[in-house]
Amino acid sequence: MGEQLEAYLNQARSLAALVAAEADGVAARTRLLLSMEEAYGIRQIIITGSGDSYFAAMAAATSIRAWTGLPTTAMVSMEASRYIDHGRPPLAGRNRGLLVISISNSGEAARLVEATHRLRRLGAITLAITADKASRLGQAAEKHLEIPIPAAMPAPGTRTYVASLIGIYHIGIRIAEMLMCMTMDHAEALRRELKNTHVALLEAVKASEPIAAELAKKWASASRMDCLGSGPSLASAHYAAAKLVEAVGIHATPQDAEEFHHLNYFVDDPQDVPTILFAPSSALSHARSLELVDALDQLGRPKLIVTDDSAYCGSQDALILPAVSEAFSPIVHTVPAALLAAHLADLRQVPHYRGHTGPWRGAQNAGLVRNSKIELPK
CATH class of the missing domain: 3.40.50.10490 (Glucose-6-phosphate isomerase like protein; domain 1)
Structure with missing residues (x-):
């Protein structure tokens, strides 16, 4: 591996x-x-x-x-x-x-x-x-x-x-x-x-690698995770959840940070559902993200706050990334999402995409995506 x-x-x-x-x-x-x-x-x-x-x-x-x-x-x-x-x-x-x-x-x-x-x-x-x-x-x-x-x-x-x-x-x-x-x-x-x-990406790798490796150890047995964000960061949440599914096989759910209060807030055993929140300080949704952090604490959820907000410096639950505009934050968010998935897959000793074997063999050579019949109007 x-x-x-x-x-x-x-x-x-x-x-x-x-x-x-x-x-x-x-x-x-x-x-x-x-x-x-x-x-x-x-x-x-x-x-x-x-x-x-x-x-x-x-x-x-x-x-x-x-x-x-x-x-x-x-x-x-x-x-x-x-x-x-x-x-x-x-x-x-x-x-x-x-x-x-x-x-x-x-x-x-x-x-x-x-x-x-x-x-x-x-x-x-x-x-x-x-x-x-x-x-x-x-x-x-x-x-x-x-x-x-x-x-x-x-x-x-x-x-x-x-x-x-x-x-x-x-x-x-x-x-x-x-x-x-x-x-x-x-x-x-x-x-x-x-x-x-590209400068922020270099710094993001340095900041993310040790935290991703340590979190992987803490979350190695998790079977469920939530990934949250709003605006462009909702895309980051989707991307992070996808990497956890593809690389690790974890049932990871992406959700808008506002919608979380209506939906996944209510799942059972919240202490067993690690949660990643993408919350850049420049985001129009940032004030709501701060409220969401309080809600996660009340639930007792293990969490990682991916942010550039210096107010979180020193917090064991925060990954402080270089500040970029909200528009381009998904580029930088790619780094911690990929690194955490990489380390979790390694710790759990699982092949990416389940090795395209057994019940997952239909995905070999992207067959399920590429070989679907194309239907065009006559």
């Missing part, structure tokens, strides 16, 4: 170099994606994907909505493929005001390929973010932002997730700039800030 652990740790440690190396190139390529006529015709943006790609959509949707002023929705691929067009025929360009951004590193997820075909047929502008323009998704989409990243030892999606985040953020910045919703200077400042998250 040592090789598995090292591969996963190295993915997390490599994120800073990845962002530093790729950000400028991705920014340059986004400038060529849309014409001014196309940009000014956009009336709605849907960002769609599955798994980590959907979490990347969630992470960026609120910021793109704020930057552009356009209705922007993160949508799972099943909804995008089956519940938008409802089999309607093309409507002579009336849907050209819809921009659909489809995210998939492999470009082979069947439901996303289907969604892109169907919505392009409906009249939408379709734009794929993928590592492989020649993939089925690349062929289905009208436009492409290709982000091929250097290969690394296999581990639950980490580098690919951050690459998707870089891509979708840059697209949002460019659209806002084209629509003059922000000045060129503001757009360039955001691009610099996005690239400079």
Whole structure:
């Protein structure tokens, strides 16, 4: 299991170099994606994907909505493929005001390929973010932002997730700039800030590694966990829960920090349900997160507060990360999520994805995702 652990740790440690190396190139390529006529015709943006790609959509949707002023929705691929067009025929360009951004590193997820075909047929502008323009998704989409990243030892999606985040953020910045919703200077400042998250990623690894290793020992026997956040940090909660499921096999539940008070607050045996709360100090939801910490204490839940709030310095329940804007916090949150999952899997001596064996053998070569029948209207 040592090789598995090292591969996963190295993915997390490599994120800073990845962002530093790729950000400028991705920014340059986004400038060529849309014409001014196309940009000014956009009336709605849907960002769609599955798994980590959907979490990347969630992470960026609120910021793109704020930057552009356009209705922007993160949508799972099943909804995008089956519940938008409802089999309607093309409507002579009336849907050209819809921009659909489809995210998939492999470009082979069947439901996303289907969604892109169907919505392009409906009249939408379709734009794929993928590592492989020649993939089925690349062929289905009208436009492409290709982000091929250097290969690394296999581990639950980490580098690919951050690459998707870089891509979708840059697209949002460019659209806002084209629509003059922000000045060129503001757009360039955001691009610099996005690239400079590589510094925060380096510091996040240093801060997270010892805490993740220690928490793994304390939480090694847990069978349930909750991951909480709001706004962009809800995407971080989803990502963290996904890594705990994929790498460790723990039943981990992501939940909005507000909704927690309505739902998972009431589960039995709260002392046996470790909880991770993503709570950057710059978040619009930060005051509510502080109240949530009190609720977790009253429940007696073991917890980790992932924050940059210096008020928590010295707390044994806090992981203090470098401060970045709320918009880009999901990039930095990737580090503790991956490191904790890596150490837990190693301590429990379990293979990632259950080794794709036994009852999980159907997932070999992503067969359950890639081989699903693609249904297109006649």
